[in-house]
Amino acid sequence: MNDIGRNNNNTNTNGHQVQRELPSDPTLRRLPWYLAYVTTLHAQGVEFVSSTAIAKAINVDASQIAKDLSVLGLRGKTRIGYEVPALEKALNDFLGFSHMHRAVIVGVGSLGAALIADRGLSRYGLNIVAGFDINPAITGRSIGGVPVLDMARLDELKTVYNAEIGIITVPVESARDVADKLVDAGVSALWNFTPVRLRPRPGVAIKNTSIYAHLAVMYKRMKASEDSNI
Amino acid sequence: MNDIGRNNNNTNTNGHQVQRELPSDPTLRRLPWYLAYVTTLHAQGVEFVSSTAIAKAINVDASQIAKDLSVLGLRGKTRIGYEVPALEKALNDFLGFSHMHRAVIVGVGSLGAALIADRGLSRYGLNIVAGFDINPAITGRSIGGVPVLDMARLDELKTVYNAEIGIITVPVESARDVADKLVDAGVSALWNFTPVRLRPRPGVAIKNTSIYAHLAVMYKRMKASEDSNI
Numbered sequence: 172m173n174d175i176g177r178n179n180n181n182t183n184t185n186g187h188q189v190q191r192e193l194p195s196d197p198t199l200r201r202l203p204w205y206l207a208y209v210t211t212l213h214a215q216g217v218e219f220v221s222s223t224a225i226a227k228a229i230n231v232d233a234s235q236i237a238k239d240l241s242v243l244g245l246r247g248k249t250r251i252g253y254e255v256p257a258l259e260k261a262l263n264d265f266l267g268f269s270h271m272h273r274a275v276i277v278g279v280g281s282l283g284a285a286l287i288a289d290r291g292l293s294r295y296g297l298n299i300v301a302g303f304d305i306n307p308a309i310t311g312r313s314i315g316g317v318p319v320l321d322m323a324r325l326d327e328l329k330t331v332y333n334a335e336i337g338i339i340t341v342p343v344e345s346a347r348d349v350a351d352k353l354v355d356a357g358v359s360a361l362w363n364f365t366p367v368r369l370r371p372r373p374g375v376a377i378k379n380t381s382i383y384a385h386l387a388v389m390y391k392r393m394k395a396s397e398d399s400n401i
Numbered sequence: 402m403n404d405i406g407r408n409n410n411n412t413n414t415n416g417h418q419v420q421r422e423l424p425s426d427p428t429l430r431r432l433p434w435y436l437a438y439v440t441t442l443h444a445q446g447v448e449f450v451s452s453t454a455i456a457k458a459i460n461v462d463a464s465q466i467a468k469d470l471s472v473l474g475l476r477g478k479t480r481i482g483y484e485v486p487a488l489e490k491a492l493n494d495f496l497g498f499s500h501m502h503r504a505v506i507v508g509v510g511s512l513g514a515a516l517i518a519d520r521g522l523s524r525y526g527l528n529i530v531a532g533f534d535i536n537p538a539i540t541g542r543s544i545g546g547v548p549v550l551d552m553a554r555l556d557e558l559k560t561v562y563n564a565e566i567g568i569i570t571v572p573v574e575s576a577r578d579v580a581d582k583l584v585d586a587g588v589s590a591l592w593n594f595t596p597v598r599l600r601p602r603p604g605v606a607i608k609n610t611s612i613y614a615h616l617a618v619m620y621k622r623m624k625a626s627e628d629s630n631i
Contacts, residue, residue, distance in 0.1 A: 285515025
């Protein structure tokens with residue numbers, strides 16, 4: 172299960188993105204933890220950080236951290252560690268946060284409207300350029316400069332808005348129909364916030380973020396913790 | 402890796418919650434998919450559903466579905482399948498969505514405010530009863546009847562608001578400090594929306610929902626899909 176060994180060819184000498192195999196999902200989940208910590212260090216003016224120091228701060232094994240960071244093609248120096256600004260930049264580049272991805276959002280209810288309003292997403296490479304809804308009380312206005320359009324205009328997502336990602340924040344009963352329409356309109360990725368399981372399509376990346384499923388996991392852990400305290 | 406076999410004692414004859422071992426996280430992630438589908442069927446007036454029909458609709462193996470649903474202590478009938486309303490209720494009960502959990506939220510920026518405004522969360526057992534922030538431009542008002550208070554009043558989360566869950570939607574540099582304060586104030590669970598890795602504490606459940614980490618996974622899948630199309 173050495174997912175690091177697969178990335179032997181990732182040294183990037185010319186500054187361009189080279190083709191490499193994907194790191195494992197667990198590695199991809201940990202890299203943003205390191206980025207969050209390193210960003211804080213950078214803001215504090217810290218110049219170097221060792222994997223041991225990161226390990227202590229965020230409670231991940233130091234050897235795991237060194238392995239994870241090796242996918243970046245960066246090596247820490249003995250006793251000194253990694254250069255903080257270089258590590259921050261390498262993490263942002265590797266995670267795709269320094270390249271802007273254009274997205275539209277379908278379903279401008281409270282969650283959809285919040286994602287449009289969340290300027291923080293642009294720090295992570297996501298630029299939401301339009302919203303779509305079927306509710307005439309919502310369409311026609313704009314949120315922070317982002318227009319909210321009628322679903323009938325969804326095909327403009329490519330022709331007018333040049334978007335590659337479709338974000339789905341509709342009620343469960345509409346989720347699959349909306350996914351079909353987004354794929355027909357030409358998106359290459361679906362970010363699905365509903366608990367609905369979408370059919371996979373060739374050439375279309377799907378990422379599910381069901382915050383309700385996360386709630387269920389949290390409730391179970393709370394219950395387990397109560398039971399163990401009795 | 403049979404995580405179902407551990408749940409032999411889960412038949413619940415008296416209607417009360419019985420102590421049982423936790424299902425695996427993958428099972429817990431799939432159960433909300435079934436619930437979303439079954440809820441749609443219920444709304445359409447469908448009375449029975451088989452695991453084969455669920456499998457076809459949501460693209461999960463039928464035997465996996467039957468295994469997952471066995472943690473509920475329900476059995477489908479041959480040729481007929483599961484009673485839809487009973488299955489919906491059992492899923493809601495098992496996932497903790499039919500019991501209301503009181504929560505406070507720290508960090509009432511765009512995401513925090515959206516979660517407070519999202520009435521949909523109450524359908525999943527989450528009742529956000531107060532928000533906290535350090536910004537005087539935000540505190541003192543209320544969102545949909547939920548008060549937004551100064552952080553100095555955080556200890557009221559137990560004494561006044563009787564909350565058991567603390568939701569963290571602050572900037573990364575404040576996340577760990579806020580987690581400490583929430584635990585000191587007596588919460589038994591932290592729902593962390595920042596990419597910051599929190600220290601585990603005995604008796605406190607932690608669930609991380611870092612939507613930015615999900616973005617990184619989606620970007621990688623898009624890139625892999627592009628590479629494979631060249």
